[in-house]
Amino acid sequence: MSMHGGKVHIYSVLAAGVAITAATVMAAGPAMASSTQSGSQATGNSVTSSPAGDPDTTLTFTVNVGALSLTAPATADLGSGDPGTTISGVVTPVVVTDDRALLAASWTATASESDWTTGGATLAETIPAADATYTPGTITTTGTITTAGTPITLANAPAPVVVGSAGVGNNTATWDAGIAVAVPAGAVGGPYTGTLSQSVS
């Protein structure tokens, strides 16, 4: 419960598979008040249907849970190489599992990379994130979901790599993330570590 401009709003619990347990049940009614679809249909201007619903009614739903989750290996070895060459490896598998059972499911997966460092991580012992690229391989899916992958040059700031949209119900997307590092000619030797951050929301 919370105060919201003087009125008390009771929050429903998200349901995928619903059992109504509270005493008060809201009268059946349309979930959305539909507005007349005139004129604007052909003009491109939007129309907003006002949501119906009584904010003061108590209603509780039992939760049938399912989450949006991400799977990725905790570590990956890319191998070794000489300065001036490109080292390639693969982070595999990367899986987005959307078990939220939504009528309209969508998610965006992003990737970012810290700079690669060795030894004392001084400037000379650092290879910038932008020397590496992330290429999502072929994306295989289950369920109804449209995915689009984009190869990116990695950076400290996250950028989208795979977007899932037009999903209906539970879905998954799996891909291999190809990571390639162009080792600068002036790089110093040693084992380099980079932190790859993959996020999905």
Add this chain to the structure above:
Amino acid sequence: MLRSFGMILLALAAGIIPAAGAYAAPRLSTPASAQEHFGVRLVDVPLYERGNQRALRYIVDYLPVGSVIHRRILIVNEQPDVAHLTVYPDAAKITNGQFVGDEGETPSGLTTWISVAHPVLTLAPHQQVMDMVTIKVPPGATAGEQYGVIWAQEAAAARSHKGFAILEVDRVGIRVYLAVGRGGAPPTSFRIMSVTGTKLKDGRPVIVAHVDNTGERAIDLSGTASLTGGPGGASAGPYTEQAIMTFAPGQSGNITFLAGNGLSDGPWQASVSLVSGFTKATLVATIDFGGKPAALSLSSAMYLGLGIPLVGLVIAGAVGWQTFRRRRAYA
């Protein structure tokens, strides 16, 4: 368990072989990486938003100054081992048609309003827990909409290695679209400015709708595109979007629909219907897929929202725009 495995790796690397009979050394062709696998779900949704698909995925709200809301989120450890997670709010941006959480734990006005009841979690294998997100809008907060994400994060432990190696930090989050103000909620509106046809570099036809966010709240656009009145009266579709596009107030960009291979160039009557939450719009236009394919790859088609002018689009769009102008009748 992971740490002891790592120590075995180090011992072998240093050439120290355990005494025979102490234990059987593990076979180490390729050390298997432990997997990070965890997820989140928004649990509490305001009753009046229950038909709003966006509100089922994200925390979307409009609050007056001084108000407090609580939203439970579910955090699930899907790993066969213990997961050490942190839960925290982060700033986010809407750019190039995508909602992107910032790196690390970037603070913003919004993040200072958000607290998480359990910011550090240790979950047993396959355990799930509820956490509580509290958002307090302070006195003096400026009106307008802000964007953020509540992340659950798992970070891999450092380990010794040769060559180049990656440590993974994974995050799964729930977006926050929070508008501040008093009185009626700020309007959500958008306008489909044009519908045009073009082709990807590989020759596949694509329908492009250019959209302006004309309201005061961000929109997450999805929808369908249908073709009718083609050569010989053919029809095709409906097609769904290649990628959902998010635009903040004042932003504009393209949302694209990949049409079927082998479609005739047209002309076609294209009808594009888009929706964000409870707000919908439709535009019908005459389009043509012919002409020189735009220099697009599939991935750049997704990001036409960059606003890079594409000559092919302008040419193909002229016909659609003419039709649009004749039909339009502003409300």
